[in-house]
Amino acid sequence: MLAFLAGCVNAIGVAMFAVSIGNVTGLVTNIAIHLIDDDPIAAVVPLQYFSFLLGSVVSGVLISSRKVGWGTELYGIVLMLVSALIFVGWRTATTSENVAICVLALSMGLQNGMLTKHAHAVVRTTHMTGTTTDIGVIIGHQLGRRLHDLAMREHLFSREGSQHVQRENTLRRRRSEWGQMRLLSLLLVSFFCGSLTGFSLYRAWGADALLLPAIAEAVMGSSYFLYFHALKLCPRRHRQLRAPPARSTV
Known part of the structure; x- marks a missing residue:
């Protein structure tokens, strides 16, 4: 859902300002090009970069863990802050473009700094460069193992004991990577669908299209905030969710 909303905001930003809101890579490149050409840098370019950086800093201050946790962190507060900022962006979109x-x-x-790791995969919800790279690497790993298995099949049959161990290790890695693949693919598809939705809404509503992600973030944030506090009424359940996941001994 977060990737969907980020795609929505990004598409609206491109349509409204001709700027990719979460594309930090492009910002750094633009700053470098302006410096080499001795061109004056538009003030909004470095400001946009440092705004994104500041959001990540604030997220890191509020959320100590870099892994997904339920009932353990202030995700609700962060989501409500994201919602408030999008509302500000909506209010200033037609009066002060640079501020928006x-x-x-x-x-x-702020949103991108919330979740950085889940199911052994690096999670990014506001841009898809790293996600696409990780998907490609996983596909490459799978193809590489297939080719290696074909090349080593006869050799492995002559070493039955080691064959069983290697097969178990390979299957374990494949299960882990396919779990990552499902998550990353879901992020990519969600971001794409959010972009389609955001641009469609912008064509119909203009700047008011930002109200959809703003309201959605507010609903998710307030719901999680209430859920977090409801857990405190059930101390046993709260302790279970705060406890670190048990490690497999296999």
Whole structure:
């Protein structure tokens, strides 16, 4: 859902300001090009970069863990802050374009810093460069193992004991990587669908299209905040969710 909303905000930003809100790579490249050409850098470019960075810093201050946890962190507060920032971006979109761009970048940096690792996969919800790279690497690993298995089949049959161990290790790695693949693919598809939705809404509503992600973030944030506090009424369940996951001994 977060990737869907980020795609929505990003598409609206591109349509409204001709700027990709969460594309920090492009910002760094633009700054470098302007410096080499001795061209004056538009103030909004470095400001957008540092706004995104500041959002990540604030997220890191509020959320100590870099892994997904339920009932353990202030995700609700962060989501409500993201919602508030998107509302500010909506209010300033038609009156102060540069302010709107920086505020929206701040919101995306804040959201992107929330979840950085889940199912052994690095999670990014506001841009898809790393996600696409990870998907490609996993596909490459799978193809490489298939080719290696074909090349080593006769050799492995002559070493029955080691064959069983290697097969178990390979299957374990494949299960882990396919779990990552499902998550990363879901992020990519969600971001794409969010982009389609965001641009369609912008064509119909203009700047008011930002209200969809703003309201959705507010609903998710307030719901999680209430859920978090409801857990405190059930101390046993709260302790179970705060406890670290048990490690497999296999």
